[in-house]
Amino acid sequence: MLWTDFAPTRILGNREKKGNALMRLQGRVAIITGAAGGIGAAVARRFAAEGADLCLAGRRGCAAVAAELGQTGRRVIDVQTDVTDRTANQAMVTRALEVFGRVDILVTVAGVVSQGNAETLAEAEWDRVINVNLKGVFLSCQAVIPTMRAAGYGRIVNIGSLLAKNGGNPRPWIDRKEQERAGNVAYGAAKAGVHALTLFLAKELSADNITVNCVAPGPIASAMTVNLPDSFKSLLPVGRLGRPEEVADAVAYLAGEQAAFTTGEILDVNGGAWID
DSSP states (O other), rough: GGGGGOOSOOTTTOEEEETTTEETTOOEEEEETTTHHHHOOOOOOHHTTOEEEEEEEETOOHHHHHHHHHHTTTTTTEOOOTTOOOOHHHHHHHHHHHHHHHHEEEEOOOOOOOBBOOOTTTHHHHHHHIIIIIIIHHHHHHHHHHHHHHOEEEEEEOOOOOOGSSSSOOTTOOOOOHHHOOOBHHHHHHHHHHHHHHHHHHHGGGGGGGEEEEEEOOOOOOEEEETTHHHHTTTTTSSBBBHHHHHHHHHHHHHHHGGOOSSSSEEEETSSOOOO
16 A cells, blocks of 8 residues: 555644544554663554554563553554564564554664763673664664565654764763763764664665654653753753653654655754754
């Protein structure tokens, strides 16, 4: 089915409304990797609210989120997936096709966090982070390309990071201990690779009506950031950390029809911490 075959029953500025919710993803099928985490779960909830059926993927599964969203009336499946394994990614897509018959959207949230500066970072930690955060994104994207090309439609949204752009948050020229406490060179390098991958795929797939974009969050309120000092939060122009739901809003925009003319975009959601 081509995107031109898709005809919502009621159009309001290219969007269907149900109650107070925009139904921009009505009838679409989305795979979301890392859907058990804070940002992944927020994306899944937003997509369900906007009408999408969901394949939720995670290394240990996403049973709790799948059960929650199954109560909304959306069709939801939970697929245990190791994104670093090519066969597992292909099985994830195959399962979604078996259940839903199509895959319209891929959101690659799955990733691991890391700390360590360039001087002392262990090689094994570098390999672990690059393997999950960059190779995993590549393999997930690669797995959906054939079915999206065959359909003549697709939306891929990767999750990048502010740390791929700003060289990290520590200021070792002021206090070397900041680098020791909060250096994350492997994470930043992997996410920079995700940004580059997004640009390459956007050009490679544009002729097949497949857009490829990336959302680059800044510091988001989560278990990982709860111990950040107030002095760090005050450095953000908006004066607070972001919320997972705000990242999900940006992802939903890029996944919908209203972003059909947007591809190769790295969309910053960082409270003004980095402006380009």
